[in-house]
Amino acid sequence: MSIIALTNEKGGVGKSTTSVHFAYWLFSKKKKVALIDADPQRSCSKWIKRMDDPIPVTILTTPDELLEKTPEIAEGVDYLVIDAPPGLAECCRAILFRADLAIIPCQPTGLDLDAASDAVRLVRQAQSVRGGLPDVGMFVNRAAKGTKLKDEALSLIQKIDDVTALKTVIHQKQAVADAFGQGATVFDLKGAGASEAATEFEKLFREIMRLL
Ligand SMILES: Nc1ncnc2c1ncn2[C@@H]1O[C@H](COP(=O)(O)OP(=O)(O)OP(=O)(O)O)[C@@H](O)[C@H]1O
């Protein structure tokens, strides 16, 4: 049983998109998987509801619930994915007290990279209380191909101590943005964009699995 949390207090970086894709990818590999939706916007639960596959989702939106109920949900599955909310540092802390691995998506802009340092700070606080866990990885999401910003973001991430900089970059793709509306993931959508995005997510998830 492993608990993987997608965290970053910065909004709109791709936490929910990655959570749903990761949970679905694990499910398609025949793993027993569950998802905790900790975001009051309930993006993940709405998304999963629109999909055909029965991935169990539990909505837990307070720090108390997250601390108390996460272990029993994790007990019954191989992998538990938690989609953290934006902004709510106390919820994030509770999640980081339970996660084995925190994955921080980050957009390749100065503002986002700056905000990512707050996300890393929360992880470090949890690591210090727990004596090590959670491990932490960061990846660049919504990058534009061939831009300087993307390369700069990658090299900045590589410089953060004790954070694994994931090599796979997820590019900005219309197919990814369309997936929620289609009640699907890019793994099921047709077209070249969806298939490129699916290849990127697959690579990213394989990298994440190596951190567990
Ligand atoms: N790689 C991508 N390509 C195109 N669009 C993307 C990509 N990743 C995320 N998006 C879009 O960006 C928006 C924000 O993504 P998402 O909701 O996953 O972020 P979030 O971090 O969960 O946001 P919040 O903090 O508000 O919960 C969504 O409209 C989503 O479709």
Ligand SMILES: [Mg+2]
């Ligand atoms: Mg979200």
